[in-house]
Amino acid sequence: MKPRILEVRTKILKHNDEIAREMRSDFARRGLFVVNLVSSPGAGKTELLTHTLSRLGRDYRIAAVVGDLATENDARRIATSGAPTKQIETGNICHLEADMVSGAIADWNLDEFDFLFIENVGNLVCPTSFDLGEHLRVLLLSVTEGEDKPLKYPTLINTADVTLITKIDIAEAVGFDADQMKANIQSARPGITMLDVASKRGDGMEAWIDFLVERRAAFLTDDNAVSSARS
Amino acid sequence: MHELSIATSLIDVACDAAGDEGAERVLSLRVRLGPLAGVDHEALLFAFGFAAEGTMCEGARLLIEEVPVTVYCPDCDAVKRLPEIYQFTCPDCGTPTPEMRTGREMELASLEIDSHEAAHS
Numbered sequence: 431m432k433p434r435i436l437e438v439r440t441k442i443l444k445h446n447d448e449i450a451r452e453m454r455s456d457f458a459r460r461g462l463f464v465v466n467l468v469s470s471p472g473a474g475k476t477e478l479l480t481h482t483l484s485r486l487g488r489d490y491r492i493a494a495v496v497g498d499l500a501t502e503n504d505a506r507r508i509a510t511s512g513a514p515t516k517q518i519e520t521g522n523i524c525h526l527e528a529d530m531v532s533g534a535i536a537d538w539n540l541d542e543f544d545f546l547f548i549e550n551v552g553n554l555v556c557p558t559s560f561d562l563g564e565h566l567r568v569l570l571l572s573v574t575e576g577e578d579k580p581l582k583y584p585t586l587i588n589t590a591d592v593t594l595i596t597k598i599d600i601a602e603a604v605g606f607d608a609d610q611m612k613a614n615i616q617s618a619r620p621g622i623t624m625l626d627v628a629s630k631r632g633d634g635m636e637a638w639i640d641f642l643v644e645r646r647a648a649f650l651t652d653d654n655a656v657s658s659a660r661s
Numbered sequence: 662m663h664e665l666s667i668a669t670s671l672i673d674v675a676c677d678a679a680g681d682e683g684a685e686r687v688l689s690l691r692v693r694l695g696p697l698a699g700v701d702h703e704a705l706l707f708a709f710g711f712a713a714e715g716t717m718c719e720g721a722r723l724l725i726e727e728v729p730v731t732v733y734c735p736d737c738d739a740v741k742r743l744p745e746i747y748q749f750t751c752p753d754c755g756t757p758t759p760e761m762r763t764g765r766e767m768e769l770a771s772l773e774i775d776s777h778e779a780a781h782s
Contacts, residue, residue: 433688436772438678442671442692443767525663556663558699559767584747585699588765618747620757 446560449528453563457540463646464546466562468586469570470579471552474596476504477629478570479549483511485639490544495534497526497551504549514538525556528563545646554583565649566642571615572596573606580614587615592623594638599628664701667767668708674769676717684774689722691771695764696730696746730764 441447457464467475476496483492496504497518505517516534518526531548540546548564550557569590571579574597580587587593593615601608608626615624625641627634671692679687694700702725709723730743734751740762741751749758 433773433775436678436682436684436774438674438769438771440674440678441768442667442674444674445670523663523666525666527666555699558697559667559765560663581747585697588697588761614747616757617749620749620759 443559443561446528449532450561450563453528453532454565457546457563457565458649460540461650462540462543462546463566463642463649464548464562464564465566465568465642466548466550466557466564467568467570468550468554468557468590469552469572469596470554470575470583473552473570473572473575474629475549475552475570476507478594478596478627479547480508480511481629481632481635482547482639482642483508483513485635486545486642487511487513490643491542492545492547493535493538493543494547494549495531496549497530499524499551508549520551524551524553525560526550526562527560531562545642554579554586558585558589566645567591568594570594570596571611573598573601573611574604577607577610577614580611580618584618587618587622590619590622592625592641593619595624595626597628598626598633599631662704662708663699664704665708665712667700668705668712671709671769672712672716672718675721675772678769679717679772679774679776682774682776684717684772684776686775687718687721687772688775689724689773690718690769691724691726693726693728693766693768693770695728695766697761697764698767700767702727726770728763728766731762732758733760733762734758735760 469475486492493514494508495516497520498504499520502517505515509515518530518534548562567590569587625634625638627638675687675690706723713719730746731740732743734741734756736754736756744752751758
């Protein structure tokens with residue numbers, strides 16, 4: 431036996447990417463627009479999702495998948511919106527992977543939905559490289575997190591398609607510097623769309639819903655419209 | 662720590678590739694990581710060590726090659742290397758540079774394997 435070098439040049443997450451790609455084509459065939467919500471814990475993903483589902487649910491058929499390390503609390507909160515909801519408990523895993531999502535939605539008839547929201551595990555690093563077959567990756571940054579979050583955690587924002595600044599209704603109370611935050615977001619990801627929202631009070635929610643509706647419409651007319659971070 | 666998931670995937674990809682070549686053992690793996698892949702090198706090395714146990718990669722050396730973040734600057738009409746991965750502006754002229762060329766890589770580049778001569782005749 432003689433040692434030798436074997437050129438491989440294969441993506442390490444090949445398996446995850448293959449599942450994600452298959453899901454994305456399947457979603458596209460069914461006209462199902464899939465949104466992956468990512469943020470640190472406590473940025474307001476569940477609150478945003480609950481209010482998004484209630485508003486969007488007036489005109490569209492929606493489902494949600496929620497990832498957490500433990501408990502079904504989020505799924506219960508989100509289910510109050512009336513949308514079909516599945517909880518993924520990841521155990522100790524700090525992010526969702528494509529096969530977890532594929533397993534969670536396996537017994538749904540996806541033809542029955544227009545939008546599927548995936549709430550990722552609250553983590554600002556780990557979800558970065560895991561494609562879930564989504565068409566849109568939304569990063570939430572709350573006004574309580576500090577304006578330099580986009581600089582400290584540049585990897586996840588680098589794969590995001592849109593940034594939502596959440597809890598904007600308490601911005602003044604926490605001394606939030608909106609200009610600084612926006613400059614930092616644009617530094618880490620030039621040109622990214624930024625929206626301000628306060629899920630509970632409703633500020634900016636209409637613009638956010640309009641954005642989602644427009645993006646889905648563009649997706650339906652363009653087979654190749656996929657999230658810029660993935661291909 | 663998502664590096665355990667990544668280490669497990671890496672070992673699967675490596676064992677498949679090595680197995681196809683009739684290898685008995687993987688001696689070393691060379692991976693290419695971009696800083697924007699979000700992988701901590703130390704954590705990956707640590708996770709690799711125990712994820713490899715009982716596989717063809719057990720005891721193999723993991724060599725990490727860091728790929729720089731490079732962007733295209735439309736004003737300079739050139740590819741530039743970014744000094745800071747959170748500042749996507751041309752280091753020479755300051756123009757915003759959203760177009761990334763490298764920096765998100767996470768791939769297995771090559772393997773050093775021990776194999777029977779007959780396997781690839």
